[in-house]
Amino acid sequence: MTAITTIRIDYAALPKYLERSRPDAIAGVIEAELRDAGITAEASDVISHIKIELPTTQLAAASTLLASLKLI
Template structure:
């Protein structure tokens, strides 16, 4: 069975001040943890200029709510 996935990109420059831009791996881990607390299985990683969050498309609405609460989108 194939599962559709969605990728969300968050530009480093748009991160709220509450996040330490010098520790982008820690920011990615915090995003993963927040999504996991809501039962959303996602993978977040730091790329050159942005964070990449991959998750099942079926969980996009719930993930968007979490990311909005974090002021990331």
């Protein structure tokens, strides 16, 4: 069994270059970026934030990528 980590990003914390009126599209872009980097992740639009779920073993790599995108 693999441990799963959840990352939550508040909409207010998103960089201004992202179109905040389309949170579902933002989640799709984040998920695609993570997958392109070889990180198995699911990103979804939740009412108050973007939720990203991924194997805990990939947390460091995901954090590095999300930081480079200025999301965390």
